[in-house]
Amino acid sequence: MANLVAPAVRKQEVSVTRKMAASLPGLRAIAQSKGLKVHHLGAGYPHPEVTDPRGFLNHQEGYFSFLREKEGLNDPETLPEFLRESYSYTDTLGPLSSRKTFAEVYGRDWGIKIDPEKLIPTVGASGGISLACSLFERSGESIAYITDAPTYAGFTARASLCQHATIYSVEMDSEGAIPDLMRSQIRKARSDGHFVPFYYTVPDGHNPAGFSFSQNRREEIIDVLKEEQVLLLEDAPYLYINYAEPENRPITFLGIAPEQTIHLFTGSKIGFPGPRVGYLYSDAVLEIEAGETVDLSTLALTESSSDLLFQNPAALRGFEALLHKEREDGGYSVRESMWELAEAKLTVYRDNRSILLQTLEERLCGYKDYFDWTTPDGGFFSVFTFLRKDSSVSVVTDDSLIEHLVSEHGIVVIPMYDFYPEDARLRNPGAGMNQLRLSFCFSESAGEARKRDMKEAVEAFCDAAIRLAVPESERS
Numbered sequence: 001m002a003n004l005v006a007p008a009v010r011k012q013e014v015s016v017t018r019k020m021a022a023s024l025p026g027l028r029a030i031a032q033s034k035g036l037k038v039h040h041l042g043a044g045y046p047h048p049e050v051t052d053p054r055g056f057l058n059h060q061e062g063y064f065s066f067l068r069e070k071e072g073l074n075d076p077e078t079l080p081e082f083l084r085e086s087y088s089y090t091d092t093l094g095p096l097s098s099r100k101t102f103a104e105v106y107g108r109d110w111g112i113k114i115d116p117e118k119l120i121p122t123v124g125a126s127g128g129i130s131l132a133c134s135l136f137e138r139s140g141e142s143i144a145y146i147t148d149a150p151t152y153a154g155f156t157a158r159a160s161l162c163q164h165a166t167i168y169s170v171e172m173d174s175e176g177a178i179p180d181l182m183r184s185q186i187r188k189a190r191s192d193g194h195f196v197p198f199y200y201t202v203p204d205g206h207n208p209a210g211f212s213f214s215q216n217r218r219e220e221i222i223d224v225l226k227e228e229q230v231l232l233l234e235d236a237p238y239l240y241i242n243y244a245e246p247e248n249r250p251i252t253f254l255g256i257a258p259e260q261t262i263h264l265f266t267g268s269k270i271g272f273p274g275p276r277v278g279y280l281y282s283d284a285v286l287e288i289e290a291g292e293t294v295d296l297s298t299l300a301l302t303e304s305s306s307d308l309l310f311q312n313p314a315a316l317r318g319f320e321a322l323l324h325k326e327r328e329d330g331g332y333s334v335r336e337s338m339w340e341l342a343e344a345k346l347t348v349y350r351d352n353r354s355i356l357l358q359t360l361e362e363r364l365c366g367y368k369d370y371f372d373w374t375t376p377d378g379g380f381f382s383v384f385t386f387l388r389k390d391s392s393v394s395v396v397t398d399d400s401l402i403e404h405l406v407s408e409h410g411i412v413v414i415p416m417y418d419f420y421p422e423d424a425r426l427r428n429p430g431a432g433m434n435q436l437r438l439s440f441c442f443s444e445s446a447g448e449a450r451k452r453d454m455k456e457a458v459e460a461f462c463d464a465a466i467r468l469a470v471p472e473s474e475r476s
């Protein structure tokens, strides 16, 4: 039989995080057969201790009873309108009450004015990334996405689905993407014949770079993007997974320049990842075909209505429940702030982060010529670097080192090299080849056992790092 053909389709590369997830069961079995405990410093998932849905389900039930009473239904046989709506086809914008509640609370938290009519529900932040990309890919013209080197693997994966899109990446320093390099990459992309729709970044708790952009750098970046007329796609999953003091938290790009920014909110980290709740928001106005101007949110809405068509109203109503608080009289009011929700998560992540940073400091303070690591102000990750300065032993963080760490030490970490877009690796073939992403969000245990496991994991990692990088003669 003749083959079915799709001659223009290019095969997708599998990301190192996916490869790692696939090879993990085998490596774990090897580690366990050697009697090694498996130390989780790799997974980027929310901790099971803060994603137990039972408390939420009780709360949701209470809120739904409240809605039922508000509808004035005394007869238990009558189906309340909100419940009927939650399990019916809804429109692309999802329930208005959920959008209004979110606009009110999020707007208050971040000092921004959000118009609920411009809030487009998405399937998590992943759906928001995809929506923003497809909006600009639809014309078929050759496009260039600007992003950081390194950048979020989910963005690279989505961007590479489009065969007429190319990534132009921008190196970062400790404050964020470097503005001059950004300007020259935008100009290079244009001179190579591409249209440049946006710069994608994760400014708070950057995944995978393990730091947050400074306020000053955000403003410099926005200046470049305004001059160059390029939008900014702000992926903000870790906005509330924030360790900075309130007065030191930078302003979001949406707060600095709402007309230049497409902001992605997700319920995955502040609530739960399973229901796949997210919103895309922008005040940007675009000039399109024949000089017509149109709100970006209108374009996103038509894009979404031809793609997803219907949102999941029950999930959005559940998120709305989370944004309400039970009063003493048994009624429910809109929460003052989402920080109340974040606090429950932050107790776990703050602990884990301090254990990671303190243990690295304790164990490696005598070896500062060999190692460096980032101190994250947000998110789940720290980037660990093997410095090569005066070391006679040079550590290469490739796949075989990762396998060695699992099978010989039971340590699961993610190498950084795969987070560098292709052009960054062409500029610098060594990019990320001396770095690991250490995550402190996930373990299988809870409470005191979680803290113990976290400490043991970091201690095991430090011992392995010393053995790999420090010549025996210099070990203390």
Ligand SMILES: Cc1ncc(COP(=O)(O)O)c(C=O)c1O
Pocket: 044, 123, 124, 125, 126, 127, 152, 154, 202, 207, 235, 237, 266, 267, 268, 273, 278
């Ligand atoms: C930077 C970044 N963007 C997007 C996502 C995906 O989020 P969601 O579950 O909302 O799709 C993640 C998840 O880890 C992430 O780290």
